Amino acid sequence: MSGPKEIYSITVDNLVKRFGSFTAVDNVSFKVKEGEIFGLLGPNGAGKTTTISILSTILNLTSGSASINGLDVMKSKDAVRKQIGIVFQDPSLDDDLTGRQNLDLHARLYGVKGSIKKEKIDSVLKLVELQDKADINVKNYSGGMKRRLEIARGFIHNPKVLFLDEPTIGLDPQTRRKIWDYISHLNKEEKITIILTTHYMEEADALCDRIAIIDHGKIIKLDTSERLKDSLGGDIIRIGTSRQKELLALLKRSKFILSAKNYESSIEVTARNGSEAIPKIIDIAKKAGIVVDYTTLKRPTLEDVFISLTGKDIRDEGASDVDQLKRSSMMYRGRR
Amino acid sequence: MASTLETIYTLWLREITKFLKSRARILGTGGQPLIWLAIVGVGFGSAFALAGGISYITFMAPGIIGMTILFSSVFAGVNVIWDRQFGFLKEILVAPVSRAAIVLGKIAGSATVSVISGLIIFIVVVIFGVIPFSSLTVLGVAATILMMVLVSTVFISLGLIIASYINNIEGFQVIINFLILPLFFLSGALFPLTDAPLWMKALSDIDPLRYAVDGMRGALIGVHSFPLYLDFGIVLAIAVALILIADLAFRNIQGK
Numbered sequence: 001m002s003g004p005k006e007i008y009s010i011t012v013d014n015l016v017k018r019f020g021s022f023t024a025v026d027n028v029s030f031k032v033k034e035g036e037i038f039g040l041l042g043p044n045g046a047g048k049t050t051t052i053s054i055l056s057t058i059l060n061l062t063s064g065s066a067s068i069n070g071l072d073v074m075k076s077k078d079a080v081r082k083q084i085g086i087v088f089q090d091p092s093l094d095d096d097l098t099g100r101q102n103l104d105l106h107a108r109l110y111g112v113k114g115s116i117k118k119e120k121i122d123s124v125l126k127l128v129e130l131q132d133k134a135d136i137n138v139k140n141y142s143g144g145m146k147r148r149l150e151i152a153r154g155f156i157h158n159p160k161v162l163f164l165d166e167p168t169i170g171l172d173p174q175t176r177r178k179i180w181d182y183i184s185h186l187n188k189e190e191k192i193t194i195i196l197t198t199h200y201m202e203e204a205d206a207l208c209d210r211i212a213i214i215d216h217g218k219i220i221k222l223d224t225s226e227r228l229k230d231s232l233g234g235d236i237i238r239i240g241t242s243r244q245k246e247l248l249a250l251l252k253r254s255k256f257i258l259s260a261k262n263y264e265s266s267i268e269v270t271a272r273n274g275s276e277a278i279p280k281i282i283d284i285a286k287k288a289g290i291v292v293d294y295t296t297l298k299r300p301t302l303e304d305v306f307i308s309l310t311g312k313d314i315r316d317e318g319a320s321d322v323d324q325l326k327r328s329s330m331m332y333r334g335r336r
Numbered sequence: 337m338a339s340t341l342e343t344i345y346t347l348w349l350r351e352i353t354k355f356l357k358s359r360a361r362i363l364g365t366g367g368q369p370l371i372w373l374a375i376v377g378v379g380f381g382s383a384f385a386l387a388g389g390i391s392y393i394t395f396m397a398p399g400i401i402g403m404t405i406l407f408s409s410v411f412a413g414v415n416v417i418w419d420r421q422f423g424f425l426k427e428i429l430v431a432p433v434s435r436a437a438i439v440l441g442k443i444a445g446s447a448t449v450s451v452i453s454g455l456i457i458f459i460v461v462v463i464f465g466v467i468p469f470s471s472l473t474v475l476g477v478a479a480t481i482l483m484m485v486l487v488s489t490v491f492i493s494l495g496l497i498i499a500s501y502i503n504n505i506e507g508f509q510v511i512i513n514f515l516i517l518p519l520f521f522l523s524g525a526l527f528p529l530t531d532a533p534l535w536m537k538a539l540s541d542i543d544p545l546r547y548a549v550d551g552m553r554g555a556l557i558g559v560h561s562f563p564l565y566l567d568f569g570i571v572l573a574i575a576v577a578l579i580l581i582a583d584l585a586f587r588n589i590q591g592k
Contacts (some may be wrong), residue, residue, distance in 0.1 A: 081432035092423035108346040109431040
């Protein structure tokens, strides 16, 4: 906004991706600033993963352009690949290798060698707290451990930009918070620009500096979480009092109140900043000799924003197809 | 960024690590060919007599080495499909390494595994005297190992090409089963093709395994129908051609 010229890590211009007649990404444009955590929030099938796959060079775009640190994702694939780390939505570990072997393989592919390699592997294992489990086969890891290992792997080669595609999908709340901590750590301490996709509102809210709400391949709105919520018309305050009509009339005249309504047992008003509005309301009531019994404050959630923008709830999802396949193939392998 | 050689080595290392971890796979690769040799070799051996005073089972032994390589090599393609379905392929595709290095690394790793399987069978048949130790020469054994490398490269590349276009295990197995039996039976691994009808000879002429088996048979027991330089030359040429095609096919693989 203000200050020196912004540096952009990711620039996406009129990006389109079609699969046959289906348009997965429909003319999407956005820029991600260096050092920020940028979220793509939307339901399944909204085009988030497709966008990430194009930005990470493993899928070709149909039209438009995209670049990472000024490098075109179609023309300079290898140069882009060197700059990025990625955690895919579906697990991409070799289950037959140990955690350490997976990290070692990754380090080698990215040209991280010798003592630096060993140091780096030890330090990422420590960060995600997997030192004790580093030498057992990944097939014996829990879902959360696999995810942590993948995040560790994603930044072994010191990427400038890290892509996280649904980083906490299918994980329990405790593990999810841990992973949020790692992500914040990478962003703040290691200064990595992060772009993540999620369909969890609270995840986008907790982590992202800016959020693009995406549905049917289009960005509907892009802003900070705060301002997205403000766009709904402020906080909702409920006031309980025995003299509702009198207080309502007073409040309707106040400038900081955006709207006011009378309900059977309480008044509901909206204000831009609810926590500052409440003392003012109590003050007004006091001056008129009205006793306020209680007040409640509700901030609109991103969920509310999403519903108001798309007219629908964000859909939750179960295990993906690949996970199911994996399970059945493990049974198949076990039988042989 | 890893150099091409480092990438090849990294992917080779992965295959070897996985192979050494799987005892079942090591036993399995050796088991099936030996059953063929024991049952078909002994069974048919009692019914046929071959010209030139060589026992049937001795004639068949190089063919069984070829079979071992064929079976273990084409299934390198299965691993690519597993990697794709388990997501690991994306980890490799997103790495800043040349696609050709990925293909070569995969071939190098799988070929090593195939050649080890072939060598196990070779050692077993020599121990049991199926191929008499006295008939072996250093040059012959070296040529046989070279042929194992070449022919495994042929069938691994073939598997990779098919796996680039087919992305489910079932589809891959249908195609492989459709290819593998004709490749095997028309190779002359089990019976000499000298008196075979013309159509069968024509088909066997385009079977790479035929030249591989003929070359190994010539190198190990001195029986062959083509000049050895032709056997080696043809298999080498097919190997090079298929590596190039596999490289092209692999470039088209995309993550979703």
